[in-house]
Amino acid sequence: MSLAYLLGQSTKFVWYSTHYLISFKYATPIKIDRENPPPFFKKMPSGKKLFYEMLKLFNEERKLINQKKYKIPKTNVKDFTNAFKGSFNFFMDLPKIDKRRTQNKFNDLEEDKDLPKYFLRNFHYQTDGYLTENSANLYEFQVETLFSGSAATMRRFSMIPMIDFVKSKGENLSFLDIGTGSGEFIKTIKYNFPKLNVTCSDISKAYLDVAKKKLKNFLDIKFNNCKGEDLPFKDKSFDIINSVYLFHEVPSAIRSKIFSEISRVLKKDGIFILTDSLQLGDNHILDPLLEFFPYSTHEPYYSKFIREDLVNTAKKFNLKMYYSKNAYLTKTLAFKKI
């Protein structure tokens, strides 16, 4: 298993980091005042240090898989064709992203009275924001490129607290995912916990539709197009709630509302698993990179996110943190509803 795992991850790393390097070379350089650079700029980790941190992540996951903690869905022919299709679409889209970035244009989206202003933006300067099928189809490739092929691994650390919870309660549990996006991680969830009663939710109808297509073989999954801060579910409906890479993309006040809604729809002793970006102080080597991120792309709420005391905010809504684990550039926190 170790050899197969290492081979798979190395291939992914080479494929996506090549895309990263080509896009970096192609892109207009990010404007930094060289005379008076931001304080974090001189402390940026070298490529070697980053590579070492990523290797630690892969080695940790290799051990988890050897211990049979969880399984990775098998790669099939479709994954390879998708990789080439994704590569083509990724490069076709790059000039548009670069143009938006150099002009700092992050709101070329149409008004939609049903969607909040904070959401109607070209996050990461991406084409169509989160509003179209094209954007949803490109999303996974873009995320894997940003993280040089480590995104799926980092997300999988969300399953660790889930594994222990399911072991103690049995698998017949209700599970809600908030901000499902194009659904990649849910495949892994269903592969590992086939009996879990899964509901996927997202504010973006287009992303949820792509998730639906991707997950069509799992007939029991439910889909709900809704906001995390206004969940259309009854009080105490879920045993497990999960959210990956959503919290850094909303303003602080919305984050609090999402915590409040999670607390409302979670059963007593149920768990909420929050997997998102590392925050400042979690790994000092990577701190400068976290500060650089909103410089290099459109992430309007990220600087506040990396400074917010999430544990304390959650506590205000009866969610008590009992688990915390860093996974390279990501961190998983698990909370119990008390």
Ligand SMILES: C[S@@+](CC[C@H](N)C(=O)[O-])C[C@H]1O[C@@H](n2cnc3c(N)ncnc32)[C@H](O)[C@@H]1O
């Ligand atoms: C960065 S993506 C993360 C997607 C996926 N969970 C992943 O692991 O890649 C953020 C997702 O959250 C959704 N989203 C943003 N604001 C939201 C909100 N207030 N309520 C629900 N979903 C939201 C977006 O539409 C997008 O699909």
